[in-house]
Amino acid sequence: MDNLKKKYQHHLSLESASREYGPFQMLGRIQSDSDIKMLSFAGGEPNPSKFPIHKLSVSFPEVNSWEKDTNKDATVSYELSNNANEGSLDLLGALQYGQCQGIPELVKFIKDHVGQIHMPQYKDWDIKITNGNTIGLEYCLRLLVNRGDCILIEKYTYPAAITAMRPLGVKFIPIDMDENGMLPESFEKVMETWDSSLGARPHVLYTIPTGQNPTGSTLTLERRKKFLTLAKKYDIIIVEDEPYYFLQMEKYDANWKPDKQAFNISSFKKKLIPSLLHLDTDGRVLRVDSFSKLIVPGLRLGWITGNSLFIDRITRYAEVCTESPSGVSQVVLYAILNRWGQNGFLEWLQDLQNSYTMRRNALLLAADKHLPKSVCKYHSPKAGLFLWVELDKNRLICSNMDKSISEIEMEIFVELVNNGVKPVCGQLFMGEPNSADKIFFRFAYSLADLSTFEAGLERFTSTIQKYFQL
Amino acid sequence: MDNLKKKYQHHLSLESASREYGPFQMLGRIQSDSDIKMLSFAGGEPNPSKFPIHKLSVSFPEVNSWEKDTNKDATVSYELSNNANEGSLDLLGALQYGQCQGIPELVKFIKDHVGQIHMPQYKDWDIKITNGNTIGLEYCLRLLVNRGDCILIEKYTYPAAITAMRPLGVKFIPIDMDENGMLPESFEKVMETWDSSLGARPHVLYTIPTGQNPTGSTLTLERRKKFLTLAKKYDIIIVEDEPYYFLQMEKYDANWKPDKQAFNISSFKKKLIPSLLHLDTDGRVLRVDSFSKLIVPGLRLGWITGNSLFIDRITRYAEVCTESPSGVSQVVLYAILNRWGQNGFLEWLQDLQNSYTMRRNALLLAADKHLPKSVCKYHSPKAGLFLWVELDKNRLICSNMDKSISEIEMEIFVELVNNGVKPVCGQLFMGEPNSADKIFFRFAYSLADLSTFEAGLERFTSTIQKYFQL
Structure with a gap:
């Protein structure tokens, strides 16, 4: 710890540098020398005899039954009165x-x-x-x-x-x-x-x-x-x-x-x-x-x-x-x-990966089919939940050129919503939205209904037409 | 709200005064004029088809069965796949x-x-x-x-x-x-x-x-x-x-x-x-x-x-x-x-009151019996979990008088712990512990075993003897 302090203490904020443990920690360090049984009146915790939660249960899939029906779920219960709960919890x-x-x-x-x-x-x-x-x-x-x-x-x-x-x-x-x-x-x-x-x-x-x-x-x-x-x-x-x-x-x-x-x-x-x-x-x-x-x-x-x-x-x-x-x-x-x-747990994560891979692939397939290559640039994500699409500002139709990039982006966003498709516009992800110098939209593929992916990107393309030379 | 702002805005900290809602709230306000069904790719929430928690259950006492056996507990379950859960949750x-x-x-x-x-x-x-x-x-x-x-x-x-x-x-x-x-x-x-x-x-x-x-x-x-x-x-x-x-x-x-x-x-x-x-x-x-x-x-x-x-x-x-x-x-x-x-819920709270009243009374009874009136001053609490006992500093034995009140209090505390009884010393409850001008100990009656109340206070009294003229 001394070594770490020397190395990193100066990174602590004013607030953090002055943080101390509560006084009860200090009190806890004062121990009896004798082996007399301590009669403690120190803690103000409520009395557990008056805890009304007597039992908690949760049902969830067993390992490798991820795709199977919920009737085969494991149910684990913990009881207040039981000292031999599962995993000795x-x-x-x-x-x-x-x-x-x-x-x-x-x-x-x-x-x-x-x-x-x-x-x-x-x-x-x-x-x-x-x-x-x-x-x-x-x-x-x-x-x-x-x-x-x-x-x-x-x-x-x-x-x-x-x-x-x-x-x-x-x-x-x-x-x-x-x-x-x-x-x-x-x-x-x-x-x-x-x-x-x-x-x-x-x-x-x-x-x-x-x-x-x-x-x-x-x-x-x-x-x-x-x-x-x-x-x-x-x-x-x-x-x-x-x-x-x-x-x-x-x-x-x-x-x-x-x-x-x-x-x-x-x-x-x-x-x-x-x-x-x-x-x-x-x-x-x-x-x-x-x-x-x-x-x-x-x-x-x-x-x-x-x-x-x-x-x-x-x-x-x-x-x-x-x-x-x-x-x-x-x-x-x-x-x-x-x-x-x-x-x-890792096997569950593998199943999650498969599930989101399937969703990403479906969106990429729809994007390849429906987004105009001349204006839209995107890369296949290697992780996560998002497709990030850039619209080439050099192909903007001239009538828009008196506005700032973030104004144009917002205008397109409002029009997209009006036409029934809702990604998120890029400026929302910036510390200084007004400094936007490129036009972006983020498409999340985690939650949307798979059957809407194609229609969504079609609406996107038909909306941006009036802003860009496709 | 305008009225409140006028009245209380100046109470806000620098930090709070500059807090804004996240940009997604702002986006949410942009709605379509048409009644077209929105295809949203905005939210990055994980897909609930991959939520492994399928069911949660909790067992707890029914109203007015507080004292009865847990076999009569109510059990309420909520299922992920059920749209008609209790209380429509x-x-x-x-x-x-x-x-x-x-x-x-x-x-x-x-x-x-x-x-x-x-x-x-x-x-x-x-x-x-x-x-x-x-x-x-x-x-x-x-x-x-x-x-x-x-x-x-x-x-x-x-x-x-x-x-x-x-x-x-x-x-x-x-x-x-x-x-x-x-x-x-x-x-x-x-x-x-x-x-x-x-x-x-x-x-x-x-x-x-x-x-x-x-x-x-x-x-x-x-x-x-x-x-x-x-x-x-x-x-x-x-x-x-x-x-x-x-x-x-x-x-x-x-x-x-x-x-x-x-x-x-x-x-x-x-x-x-x-x-x-x-x-x-x-x-x-x-x-x-x-x-x-x-x-x-x-x-x-x-x-x-x-x-x-x-x-x-x-x-x-x-x-x-x-x-x-x-x-x-x-x-x-x-x-x-x-x-x-x-x-x-209020009936449950009445039962809680009864339970803690019983504990408070037991501690007061033990205090009345075992604490020396000449040195110890306390009042019956009308609420809460704590008895606050003052030790009269005017009756301190002279040999202690070269120390500060907080030093004396801490010395007594260490001795109490050594003798197997542990209240909390008063200075821990002060913004500036060193400025203590009276000696206090806090006894919590919420958690300790009722059968130890008398013995605890006996140990307390026998410990403080050497510090005070009883």
Whole structure:
């Protein structure tokens, strides 16, 4: 920890640097020397004899019965009065205070998962269970950012991240991107030609490396390595937001069918692009993970992985913020993961990948068929839920040329909605929407009815006709 | 809202004043003029066909079977594939994104409850469901407080509140208290003799009016009214933190037995002391409520009630912070509350009151029997979970007089732990522990084994002997 402090203490925000554990932790360290049985009147927890939740049950598919009927679901129940619940989970403990660190069995499962998938290459890493990625990012911001700081973001990024950052008084420094994610040279240029009138040089980079929202791009392995080298060189902390990491897909092939062969763990793992967390050798990556896309959003559960200095500071904050994620959510998630096991969980993720691959392929097929090549440019996403379509501004019909790019884009968007098709316009993903210099639309293929993909893109094409020379 | 803005906009923190809704809200307002069926590719929500949680069940006591055996518990189940779930709850909706406002049926239940119990006397009030009171307070702080602000707190208060406030760079201005809560004259003196070298005069008062933690005091009705008048006079926002509000109790009577008569709602309501929220006529009270003491802490559910300007700003923050409380928790809580109904819920609270009254009485009986009257001073709490015992510093044995009060208190605490009894020492409840001028210990009667109450207080008395002239 001393080493970490020396290395990273200066990255802590004013707020985070002054965070202390609550006084009860301090009190807890005062122990009796004798072996007298302690009569404690310290804790103000409510009395569990008056907990009205006596039993919780959850039904879910067994491993490898993903496609089968729900009558064969497993049902796992936990009882308040039972000390021998499945996976030895203590329901009373889960319903009481004091779970800020998370239910120990669930935390162990997640830590084992991280060890298996990301194999962090430094010693002092830890995890903190969270109420999902939204607060995961909030924790990272409160940890690292002071009012007036500049923060590096991808040129197009997750709108809720922008909405979260702006009121904290940060200034956005966008990094240029292509279909393979952020450009290292854009990052280097920002750092080397830093305009000090903007304030101190940024020390935080926020990125969604895999299946990026909204661009669908995935940072290549080569660039991942390059960014870690640059992070070290310029003393940058990377916040790696990875809700789509496990939604990686095979290369697009219109004739693709899911592999019905027995699930192979090592080939599943080998196909995953190494995470920034894995490539990080000295604890500069704070990785934010979520169960929202992997199980369900309504659990509001996720976790952060990082060096133990940062995780400790985040935990101090969590104790006076959320206190802990829902114990009920944790019990339900644990019931499922414990029954599935590490391998069963990965097998479930493989099934998810197949499901979204099928959806991506259907949208790409429709796009290839219906979007006019002369105006629309897009790449096959290698992960995630989004197709990012650029409309060539050089082919705009001249009558539109007196407006700004973002005005034109918004006008097209309104017209699309009027014609019954609704993607999201690119400027919503920018820190400074008015600075848009290209026209983009994001199509999510996760939720829409597959049968509407063709009609949707047809409507798109027929709407943009009046704006572009096709 | 315009009226509220005029009145309260200046109370918003820098951060809160600049909070906007996310861009998706804005997009949502762009609608088609035609009645064409919209083909939406906007939302990146995961596909519910891949939600592995197929069914959730919870077992809990039926109304008025609180004392009976768990074999007669009600079990309520919600199924993903069932559109006719009990109370017409939509499990799929609860497991998906987009529940930041809370599950509509649960929010309605809570709003009805607030209307029934607190009957706010102004029009523009609203509630925001939260992940419990810890984050409830955090929301209020982020809403109202800038770095460098001074904040009014009770002289002794909830330690986690202090731990939450300190890193935000606030300065604590304590208000003196007695067994009936804060002293209005202490508040007035602070405001009238404000030392401007400390910064601007405080505009926020944080209080736990009922069954206060740690003092067990309950602010009298007269003082409640006085504080609201003063709040108006000095333009103060009151944050009313009320986890113990429903744990109000009959006057202490060693022979008390719970009333086995049929539950009477109107007499239950009439016995509750009017809340600050109820007495507030113009929206200056932000009331923070929690289900932790009423159902279980592990649900991590609560709510904030206040004027709709404040609730709207808190909601904007929640959307990029927790997003929503756990949908799974909300489903479980709704299952119980919907089955119980408003009256059944109050009947449950009556049973809770009885249970804690019995515990309070047992501790008071033991205290009357074992604590030396010459040194120990305490009052019977009218609510909550805590007995607050003062040790008369004027009777300290002289050899201790070269130490500060907080040093002496801590020394006694360490000795108590060594002798196998553990209350909490008073200084832990102070913004500035070193400024302690009296010696206090807090005894929680909520969790300890009833059979240890006498032995605990005996150990206490035998330990303090060497410090005091009994």
